[in-house]
Amino acid sequence: MxxxxxxxxxxxxxxxxxxxxxxxxxxxREGWGVVVLDLDxxxxxxxxxxxxxxxxxxxxxxxxxxxDEASVSAAEKAVAAEVATGHLPQVGAVANIAGITSxxxxxxxxxxxxxxxxxxxxxxxxxxxxxxLPAMIEAxxxxxxxxxxxxxxxxxxxxxxxxxxxxxxxxxxxxxALAREVAPTGVTVNAITPGAVDTNIRVGSTDEQEAxxxxxxxxxxxxxxxxxxxVITWLSSEDASYLTGTTVDINGGxxxx
Ligand SMILES: NC(=O)c1ccc[n+]([C@@H]2O[C@H](COP(=O)([O-])OP(=O)(O)OC[C@H]3O[C@@H](n4cnc5c(N)ncnc54)[C@H](O)[C@@H]3O)[C@@H](O)[C@H]2O)c1
Numbered sequence: 001m002x003x004x005x006x007x008x009x010x011x012x013x014x015x016x017x018x019x020x021x022x023x024x025x026x027x028x029r030e031g032w033g034v035v036v037l038d039l040d041x042x043x044x045x046x047x048x049x050x051x052x053x054x055x056x057x058x059x060x061x062x063x064x065x066x067x068d069e070a071s072v073s074a075a076e077k078a079v080a081a082e083v084a085t086g087h088l089p090q091v092g093a094v095a096n097i098a099g100i101t102s103x104x105x106x107x108x109x110x111x112x113x114x115x116x117x118x119x120x121x122x123x124x125x126x127x128x129x130x131x132x133l134p135a136m137i138e139a140x141x142x143x144x145x146x147x148x149x150x151x152x153x154x155x156x157x158x159x160x161x162x163x164x165x166x167x168x169x170x171x172x173x174x175x176x177a178l179a180r181e182v183a184p185t186g187v188t189v190n191a192i193t194p195g196a197v198d199t200n201i202r203v204g205s206t207d208e209q210e211a212x213x214x215x216x217x218x219x220x221x222x223x224x225x226x227x228x229x230x231v232i233t234w235l236s237s238e239d240a241s242y243l244t245g246t247t248v249d250i251n252g253g254x255x256x257x
Pocket of ligand 1: 011012013016018019020038039064065099100120148193194197199201202
């Protein structure tokens with residue numbers, strides 16, 4: 001079955017310079033149907049429409065708060081209705097990209113920040129995966145790609161302090177355990193651990209902080225969103241059939257282990 005007969009679900013895919021939008025466009029360029037899920041429903045619908053127009057693929061946008069079970073369930077039902085009426089091909093991939101950071105020193109964090117960062121990054125990955133996995137198991141084929149971070153592996157810098165690094169590390173454990181459990185079903189589950197990527201999530205950093213980050217990267221620059229999108233779509237391809245439970249580092253050599 002070619003990807004034109006499959007739909008990729010993406011969370012966190014409307015941010016102008018974000019990894020999610022670049023990945024949605026890359027899936028579309030490769031012929032996938034695309035579902036854009038983000039906090040702002042109107043913006044999600046607009047981004048989906050723009051993608052449909054540009055790439056001539058079926059696309060659908062819907063509101064989601066990945067940390068809220070009812071919201072995730074509503075989004076899943078809306079997608080299932082689009083599939084049932086033939087507006088979208090069957091679900092073949094889920095890219096859990098939505099995330100927020102915690103750029104606060106540990107002793108300045110509070111429980112509310114900890115809970116929020118865990119909820120969006122880790123619980124969101126759990127809820128969205130749980131909602132869309134049954135359709136892929138039923139189809140006997142599926143790809144789940146979870147967004148972790150180099151912060152999970154080496155501790156965070158300015159953006160990846162304790163709550164964020166902890167949540168992104170939880171995603172690695174989630175990925176490995178689920179990969180083993182669903183391997184016989186034809187669904188693969190992998191994680192990626194990008195280093196610094198130039199997106200809006202970094203807004204607020206000083207030039208000095210950015211220069212220090214770039215100095216720490218052997219290739220001498222941060223990643224482009226397209227470089228991350230290319231790995232997510234490849235992990236979602238037929239070619240990646242024997243990778244599951246894997247963590248793919250995309251960090252320009254900044255963390256080699
Ligand atoms: N930029 C980096 O340096 C970097 C490095 C490693 C990992 N990441 C991860 O990549 C992912 C994408 O980040 P980005 O850099 O493109 O940032 P971004 O801020 O541009 O995009 C994040 C997206 O997630 C959405 N989002 C936030 N909370 C949400 C919620 N509760 N429900 C649904 N959507 C929600 C936002 O609206 C936005 O569209 C994040 O998980 C981030 O942690 C980023």
